[in-house]
Amino acid sequence: MTTNKRENIMIASLMLFTERGYDATTVPMIADKAQVGAGTIYRYFENKEVLLNSLYRECVEQLYQRLTEDFPVSASVREQFHHLFQRLIHFGQEHREKLTFIDSHMEPRILDEESQNKFYECLGFLQKFIIEGQQQGIIVQLHPDALIPIFYGTIIKLFKVTRDGDLEESADLFAGIEECCWNGLKIH
Amino acid sequence: MTTNKRENIMIASLMLFTERGYDATTVPMIADKAQVGAGTIYRYFENKEVLLNSLYRECVEQLYQRLTEDFPVSASVREQFHHLFQRLIHFGQEHREKLTFIDSHMEPRILDEESQNKFYECLGFLQKFIIEGQQQGIIVQLHPDALIPIFYGTIIKLFKVTRDGDLEESADLFAGIEECCWNGLKIH
Amino acid sequence: MTTNKRENIMIASLMLFTERGYDATTVPMIADKAQVGAGTIYRYFENKEVLLNSLYRECVEQLYQRLTEDFPVSASVREQFHHLFQRLIHFGQEHREKLTFIDSHMEPRILDEESQNKFYECLGFLQKFIIEGQQQGIIVQLHPDALIPIFYGTIIKLFKVTRDGDLEESADLFAGIEECCWNGLKIH
Amino acid sequence: MTTNKRENIMIASLMLFTERGYDATTVPMIADKAQVGAGTIYRYFENKEVLLNSLYRECVEQLYQRLTEDFPVSASVREQFHHLFQRLIHFGQEHREKLTFIDSHMEPRILDEESQNKFYECLGFLQKFIIEGQQQGIIVQLHPDALIPIFYGTIIKLFKVTRDGDLEESADLFAGIEECCWNGLKIH
DNA sequence: GATGAATGAGAATTCATTCAT
DNA sequence: GATGAATGAATTCTCATTCAT
Numbered sequence: 001m002t003t004n005k006r007e008n009i010m011i012a013s014l015m016l017f018t019e020r021g022y023d024a025t026t027v028p029m030i031a032d033k034a035q036v037g038a039g040t041i042y043r044y045f046e047n048k049e050v051l052l053n054s055l056y057r058e059c060v061e062q063l064y065q066r067l068t069e070d071f072p073v074s075a076s077v078r079e080q081f082h083h084l085f086q087r088l089i090h091f092g093q094e095h096r097e098k099l100t101f102i103d104s105h106m107e108p109r110i111l112d113e114e115s116q117n118k119f120y121e122c123l124g125f126l127q128k129f130i131i132e133g134q135q136q137g138i139i140v141q142l143h144p145d146a147l148i149p150i151f152y153g154t155i156i157k158l159f160k161v162t163r164d165g166d167l168e169e170s171a172d173l174f175a176g177i178e179e180c181c182w183n184g185l186k187i188h
Numbered sequence: 189m190t191t192n193k194r195e196n197i198m199i200a201s202l203m204l205f206t207e208r209g210y211d212a213t214t215v216p217m218i219a220d221k222a223q224v225g226a227g228t229i230y231r232y233f234e235n236k237e238v239l240l241n242s243l244y245r246e247c248v249e250q251l252y253q254r255l256t257e258d259f260p261v262s263a264s265v266r267e268q269f270h271h272l273f274q275r276l277i278h279f280g281q282e283h284r285e286k287l288t289f290i291d292s293h294m295e296p297r298i299l300d301e302e303s304q305n306k307f308y309e310c311l312g313f314l315q316k317f318i319i320e321g322q323q324q325g326i327i328v329q330l331h332p333d334a335l336i337p338i339f340y341g342t343i344i345k346l347f348k349v350t351r352d353g354d355l356e357e358s359a360d361l362f363a364g365i366e367e368c369c370w371n372g373l374k375i376h
Numbered sequence: 377m378t379t380n381k382r383e384n385i386m387i388a389s390l391m392l393f394t395e396r397g398y399d400a401t402t403v404p405m406i407a408d409k410a411q412v413g414a415g416t417i418y419r420y421f422e423n424k425e426v427l428l429n430s431l432y433r434e435c436v437e438q439l440y441q442r443l444t445e446d447f448p449v450s451a452s453v454r455e456q457f458h459h460l461f462q463r464l465i466h467f468g469q470e471h472r473e474k475l476t477f478i479d480s481h482m483e484p485r486i487l488d489e490e491s492q493n494k495f496y497e498c499l500g501f502l503q504k505f506i507i508e509g510q511q512q513g514i515i516v517q518l519h520p521d522a523l524i525p526i527f528y529g530t531i532i533k534l535f536k537v538t539r540d541g542d543l544e545e546s547a548d549l550f551a552g553i554e555e556c557c558w559n560g561l562k563i564h
Numbered sequence: 565m566t567t568n569k570r571e572n573i574m575i576a577s578l579m580l581f582t583e584r585g586y587d588a589t590t591v592p593m594i595a596d597k598a599q600v601g602a603g604t605i606y607r608y609f610e611n612k613e614v615l616l617n618s619l620y621r622e623c624v625e626q627l628y629q630r631l632t633e634d635f636p637v638s639a640s641v642r643e644q645f646h647h648l649f650q651r652l653i654h655f656g657q658e659h660r661e662k663l664t665f666i667d668s669h670m671e672p673r674i675l676d677e678e679s680q681n682k683f684y685e686c687l688g689f690l691q692k693f694i695i696e697g698q699q700q701g702i703i704v705q706l707h708p709d710a711l712i713p714i715f716y717g718t719i720i721k722l723f724k725v726t727r728d729g730d731l732e733e734s735a736d737l738f739a740g741i742e743e744c745c746w747n748g749l750k751i752h
Numbered sequence: 753g754a755t756g757a758a759t760g761a762g763a764a765t766t767c768a769t770t771c772a773t
Numbered sequence: 774g775a776t777g778a779a780t781g782a783a784t785t786c787t788c789a790t791t792c793a794t
Contacts, residue, residue: 023209023210023211024211142361143361145353146364148349150369153346154342156341156345157337158341161336165333167333176330176334177338183372184368184369188371
């Protein structure tokens, strides 16, 4: 009885939105999966769009927490990169849907401005890291927005592959890819 | 006035599917943009799903052509990578929608097996390149499916950034990112 | 704090039914206005339809009381008309919503037979007055049901106008209209 | 095949709105009665509210035509009244639903401003008649808005009674009531 | 007794698809 | 061949009613 319905709805819609996309997910589908009546969803969220945005913000907020919390401000750039890369990986491993969802629903058609800004805040943190690394002469001198894809884009696709394909996730694999991405960023 | 209606429909749906996604694109929208009657679409494609699959295959086919055509079979691994990277970049520059479309619609929910296989064929070509590079002791020894994201994932996100954000595309930028990605792949 | 909840619900629903109509009034709206929980309404009324009928009967009953109480049985027809007209006017002035509500919800779709009969009882009293006036050779010889509208219809519309428009209610105005209506009924 | 669907929808919704009211009439009900698919209604009217307003305007426009057309500008006030009264009666006899519909849906909650203005235009014509009659010293000196109910309110209720009850419509009856109403308006 | 969270049947509306012209 | 009006199944959302607290 003490099941939190709001939470159930959030979890169910996260799974469905990630799997099928926003438009292909119907409200009854969410209700079914969340084990609530369809009408109940509207007690917690004004409408489907609001549900999406609430979910999006919560996911991005969690990712942001993960990235920034315990960030080794005074450590080496390499160690900072290790922190960011591992946090992204851990986040993806624990909440694969959340990472995929964040990445695949970043469209202004359905997301409101606040949600988009939340994402840019996250991105801003990564940009700051890149710029600092560049100032220390350690990271390649290219536009930060062009360098972020080297690890962010790689990780996103990596999780896509490990879900669909037969590639097995392992600490070794992720450590290897981290090294590759770092090699991609650093000045040789 | 012998404008090819089939072609118009393909172009219109490519733009709309890419911009809004499959589910948020209505057949009348496509008809409007293609300047044909809604019924006409059904003369050329059995239904919306078939249209999507036809479009998908054609796009992947073109990408595949681009990647494989004039592939320098006997050149160095670095030169082969240059070929692949540049072909991906050029394809994205000339047909940004196609690249985005291919990437964002790779879901088994709507794509039939043949379309998915077409994509895997493309991927297979990239895998072969990776494996060969590894056999020559030049590319890092990690699962090819985990290495492809290092440049494919990077390029995909790069094009997303150059569309949304204020980052300007330039040959220099792409050359720089190519070098980065190569550094990510090669053994140091 | 022993506010009678049943009474509050009646008052709230009277206002809302009159203003918005039965179908456009939701039970939560009534609960809100009555300052009770939505469920509480169902303690006092079996359902929305029963609430409407209860309210309708009560209103008609009150109107009937007003019309009949102290009716000058043995006075002149003109004096009797004065009584009826003034009672209608006073009822409308004190309980404008009730009069409007009675008039606008006289539809067999939602009212049960008993409620309708209650209204016809009221009408019957007016008919009796007309018939008696005709027997005394004072009121025009037309079907009573066609004569009642001359003052009842007039008063209903009059209250509509004084609510919506800028026409101000005043004893003089009502006295004037009473005279008009009487002139409409009486034989010249 | 040449059945005008728009017209069918208008007729069906007129009957249903009049009989059941706007809120109690569902779109499928209208579709059924109009013998069209539910979706078809939305080809002709943006939504249910627009349908109501279109219908309202058309009905009021017709009534206005009836009242003003061939109005005997230079005849006596009595003759002018005869014209107005008879036109109202004829309109009600030929299109009872239209008259009832106009009268019962004059609520700003669903009608847009243009529709309401259309009605006030109609009312304005009646006011002008009253005022002119007063200037000629023939009609009672009371606010025109309070005098219009004497015949307009009477007629509305009269048609209600002849529908529900057993009162039979006849030229004689209407002529009698016209005389009554005129007696109500004129100075004795 | 009172509440209001939960429900699901039913409402308005959209849209893929058909088919007469 | 081409069209777009017509359709009805499916979608989002509302609200009368119930029932655990």
